[in-house]
Amino acid sequence: MKKIEAIIKPAKLEAIKDALAEAGIEGMTVSEVKGYGKQQGHQEVYRGVSYQVEFVPKVKIEIVVSNEEFLKQAIEIIKDKAHTDKVGDGKIFVLDVLKTIRIRTGEEDTEAL
Amino acid sequence: MKKIEAIIKPAKLEAIKDALAEAGIEGMTVSEVKGYGKQQGHQEVYRGVSYQVEFVPKVKIEIVVSNEEFLKQAIEIIKDKAHTDKVGDGKIFVLDVLKTIRIRTGEEDTEAL
Amino acid sequence: MKKIEAIIKPAKLEAIKDALAEAGIEGMTVSEVKGYGKQQGHQEVYRGVSYQVEFVPKVKIEIVVSNEEFLKQAIEIIKDKAHTDKVGDGKIFVLDVLKTIRIRTGEEDTEAL
Amino acid sequence: MLDTGNTAWMLVATAFVMLMTPAGLALFYGGMTKRKNVLNTMGMSFVAFAIGTLVWVIAGYSIAFGEGDFIGTGKIMLNGITDKTLSGSIPELLFVAFQGTFAAIAVAIASGSMIERVKFSTFCIFSALWILVVYAPITHWAWGGGETLNFGEMDFAGGTVVHINAGVAGLVAALILGKRAKADAGVKPFSPILAVLGAVLLWFGWFGFNAGSQLASDGVASNAFLITNVAAAAGAIAWLLAENIMYKTPTLIGGASGAVAGLVAITPAAGSAGVDGAMIIGLVGGFVGFISVNKLKNLFKVDDSLDAFWVHGTVGIWGSIATAIFIAPYLMADDYNMGSQLVSQIQAILLTIVYSAVGTAIVFYIASFLGGGARVSEDDESEGLDESTHGENAINL
Amino acid sequence: MLDTGNTAWMLVATAFVMLMTPAGLALFYGGMTKRKNVLNTMGMSFVAFAIGTLVWVIAGYSIAFGEGDFIGTGKIMLNGITDKTLSGSIPELLFVAFQGTFAAIAVAIASGSMIERVKFSTFCIFSALWILVVYAPITHWAWGGGETLNFGEMDFAGGTVVHINAGVAGLVAALILGKRAKADAGVKPFSPILAVLGAVLLWFGWFGFNAGSQLASDGVASNAFLITNVAAAAGAIAWLLAENIMYKTPTLIGGASGAVAGLVAITPAAGSAGVDGAMIIGLVGGFVGFISVNKLKNLFKVDDSLDAFWVHGTVGIWGSIATAIFIAPYLMADDYNMGSQLVSQIQAILLTIVYSAVGTAIVFYIASFLGGGARVSEDDESEGLDESTHGENAINL
């Protein structure tokens, strides 16, 4: 099993979720994060003092998938939907998952997803 | 070392924390997330317009444990306490951890936990 | 590629970010979490009722690095900057990352970082 | 002769009505908006009050309360009015201030139909023009000395002049603007706390609105005060009960909306109804509002975002008709004729609907032209107007 | 004869007191509640005002201010009152409205003891019954012409009638309800911002409450206004100092609570104390409140969630006794006898405590029966009443 962690622009979440659901990938966990990277935040002026906002609001999506097939599909969908060609589109990381359990039933691994 | 990532119902956090502490597992990191899965969210009506709330508030618990013993125990406790038999109880994922450092002392791995 | 997950005191974030940036590590993702550990929270009194606040606000930093060199450097910086010698300074975990993709360009792994 | 008691009351009543727009309505609307548009929504009420205030003293008051049949003239920049000029027993300058707060709230009510997409600059221009072209003439006919277009309607505090007028204006503007990108996806309102606080400030300010419309601190004003309170309470209870029956969840936004509906309903009747009439007017008002927002609205395809028409419009019509029906014996003229009064009410309602609809449409097109378009870009809409228009964030945690 | 100045003041005073319940108390209590129960808590104050308003004009006013010794009668639905009927120099309809806001706030204060667990429907029924069965009779004896049960106590603005009464009612209701599931676990209050804003609105409204109780805009009202302000300030300072000494952290919720305590303390004395007396009454009031909430409370096992009794009850008793002690020379009757006045005060306090306790218990059981239970289910309590009762969320970020 693999886990995808994608850092994306908040506005893209819904499109990704819908596309994943259509492809049969129906589980994910989402959280709000702040990103720091090449996208340098922006200059703001507040009461005459200007300053740099360095952290940019992002959304992190975590998806655990049971096989390579789903992994590839999910990555493709995210790449496709999160893409705007502008700096700050985000990153996809893939990690290994040793075990998965569905709390409700106790099912494990592939059945749990 | 292994890392447990459990996605649970927010109301279950306290019971799990207490049970883990009793079992001697006294470190964890908790964050608020939104989940999407079989639990389909719910229909809401607001000013006469009804719509689907698809993301459900969940809590993510991260626990790094130093050995299989603790891993098993922690999983059992979470399964037991987070369980309501209703859809949306959540999932437990296990990942591998290569290294742990306690910032305060510089201790590493097992001693750091 | 490795992923660093560091749980730190919120006040230390800026110093760490600045030091990492200086060292050429310019990507990271930050989120607000609550920690439970040896640092036992604190006693609070509210309207004459005293109680224990067990979860302490922490910040989680996630940094994916492409090689051991950066990994070591990043860990040293975090240890150095997050250090206060008081309980609750936090932990650093290192995990393995199988793959990285930059959404904007489709670049993979080392180039994506 | 100036009466210090009446003047004291009117100073306060004016301040109360002032509070309704940049605080009451701003919070009521702001709390019901999506998080990313809270400030823009509040900003529209705020700026409507600022612009309305200026436009009113410059020319609005002259059009509404100057001499003339179809339109008033002669009081541009309050020409000829000094601190000694009286309106009845209060200084005319105070009457100017009092009436100005009505103009401002009318256009702010209409802003509720346009939120989450209208261009801020366009709305600013719209506010100024609308008060001059739509609000001031209607006021002139009802209260300002217009004869030909005054049908003898009873409109004590602005049921027709303010509420039906503003509701129709909102609906027309929403129609021209088009729907929000995700109008059907539903909204999580930012915070019912703000919406309730806003509604309560509206309720509070409405004492100035209704009891102030007597322009004196006397028995009729006291009656207006009491029945305003009763109708608001009845409206809130009616809406909560309806929600409880239909959805099993009485909501705070429902209670707040019901209070507003009760207040809208009693507005034209505040000078004539008794406490029993007020109870009926308020209860039915709350119920009409509930049905309008939860049922009627869905029969139409107009994205009246915060239901300006479905509360102020429909309930305003109910209130205006009810005014002719529920009159306290001690406030009824000896020769009162309900039939002919009902005809007057309906004539005034129809005139207001037609004039407001046409006038608003014209004014809205002009404002869009001058403001560089009616709507913000799709990107700005999806990012939220707080960030894209104002560069601000409702709350920085 | 109607006095326009007095009437102007009473119109405003009534609006001020109105604001105290659905805004002041709603925010004060809402801000101190757990995040998941904020709306429900605010909703109770809101609905208490709406229900109280209706019940008051229907029958409450008649019981409180109708003719009769033990109970008033004859003014159901304000029977016989017109816009020309006067109460002293103001319209009686205005007096009705003014007094109605007192009834509403009393039951809303009591809601603070029941939050986070009481069923909303049960509380609604309770509100209506309590005003009729408990509040209106006590008012009748103190202010409404009851003779047998009037002991000649000094209670200018409702120290006994409103505050002790409401505090006792809250305590009894909390006792019957039982503790919240995690009553001892402590609470992070949702937002001190709201609590402070609420307390300030209470302070503001209290000018209407206390200075309005003179029913005229004169020297006594001005004295009442000034000393109300002084006592509130003194109460706030006393509580902050006590916190600073005991915990090293002067809190905003402490300052807000202290101001409320000072206001409660001065209420019965607002018509008779001078500025020096007010300072003492306020300082001690703040201190009594602090000790009650931080020490006395823990000797009892009743989960009076927001300390309605420990502020309004205990401090109310202090205020009532202090009223007989601290009288400004220029407001003291020539034949004033402190000893016999103290006896009167204590008699009135005891009567209020006993009647309120018994009456509240009976009414609460009836309400629970009619409302289908006193408490929400354990699951609903743990989920939070905002979501489970209202389907709403205090803030959607």
Place this chain on the structure above:
Amino acid sequence: MLDTGNTAWMLVATAFVMLMTPAGLALFYGGMTKRKNVLNTMGMSFVAFAIGTLVWVIAGYSIAFGEGDFIGTGKIMLNGITDKTLSGSIPELLFVAFQGTFAAIAVAIASGSMIERVKFSTFCIFSALWILVVYAPITHWAWGGGETLNFGEMDFAGGTVVHINAGVAGLVAALILGKRAKADAGVKPFSPILAVLGAVLLWFGWFGFNAGSQLASDGVASNAFLITNVAAAAGAIAWLLAENIMYKTPTLIGGASGAVAGLVAITPAAGSAGVDGAMIIGLVGGFVGFISVNKLKNLFKVDDSLDAFWVHGTVGIWGSIATAIFIAPYLMADDYNMGSQLVSQIQAILLTIVYSAVGTAIVFYIASFLGGGARVSEDDESEGLDESTHGENAINL
């Protein structure tokens, strides 16, 4: 003779001005602060009002309005004043209360310069001393009967006495305090919602401030009311336009600040300007505020955190000068001489600046000494004063 109408108005006006400090200013300032210092910032306004109220009746009023040339005496603890003593046509006790709210808001305005670092205890002591040593004497010279230091300046409602005075005091305190640790890093204001609500409550209260300064409900008060509203609206529009031109983003905090600037500007002129003058005074006032905050400020190295000087100081100076220039014909004395009046205005401005600067510096050093230091520790500053000083959190989600 007591006039009930005037007294009614002044009761209300006093309540209005009261609301400005612990609600209006507390929210306006609190909303613009960093999240971790919101409560501390609000707490300073709250406690300034409480302390100011007590200090005022104890000795401040005596210094300001007692007999004497350089300083007043004889009214310690309101000695000799009863409910029957009049100030013109209203009770003197009411005049005491009204003027006390001015003292409190002045020191609360100055708190805006010190936030995010000043010690709470030090600020408390400072408030008390500053009112006695700086505010009360300046008031005595301008309004209280002082002769030698009264230059015949026109200051209807406190442009010099309150605003320039408070602005200078803030600047001096900020200078002595030193910069915040990250003063140049910019701030995300906690919530523009609170800032706007606060500004609107200031606007609302300012009706009491300006129209109340007439101490009567008459034509001049009505004129003051109307032009206060006009100037606030004009100030808001001016600031929004300037922002739009310079940054392309008209902000809500800008609109709110502009309204406050307009209000500051019209304050001294509220008794003499007409509607046209008010429009100019307000527009220029908004613009002066904008330029001060966005340009002038950066020429200096003082960390006046919330720009107390750059709004109240600079705009106050503009208003004071404008007062001599823009006078309504119907309010102008027959022998009015603009030249000599301008000299008077400038003399009063300079006196205020010098005395306030010196007095504030002395008082601030004394307060720092008594309070155990001027600033909190670096750690406490970086943790935020809400947690470190009060042990509270603005919002617990």
